[in-house]
Amino acid sequence: MNVPIAFLIMVTMLAPASMTGADGRATFDDCGTLIQGIECPLFDSDNFGVYFIGFDLGGFTIGERVHVIGVLVPDCVTICMEGDGCVFDNTISDCDAVGVDGQSWSMIKARYR
Secondary structure, three states: OOOOHHHHHHHHHHHHHOOEOOOOOEEEEEEEEEEEOOOOEEEEEOOOEEEEOOOOOOOOOOOOEEEEEEEEEOOOOOOOOOOOOEEEEEEEEEOOOEOHHHOEHHHHHHHOO
16 A cells, blocks of 8 residues: 655654553643634634633633643534634643743744654
């Protein structure tokens, strides 16, 4: 079976957002912007699409940049009727908060792009 090299490269690039946790569920980890969808608030990920993350935005408001870590559910069903899936059981924090070695998460991610 021939697998196109472009497909292999795409899968490799998506791996950080869809790694499998110890419990076998796909995990999600990315920064992005909270946006207002038609029915629901959504998370516009910097690298992977638009996701429903629930109605509790952790004190953040639409338009703010945040860091979301959670369980990726690509085929979720919600009242939102838009987006590329859901990120449940999530934590939401400031994307530019101090992370490792005094650097912001966005600076750390930029180093590995």
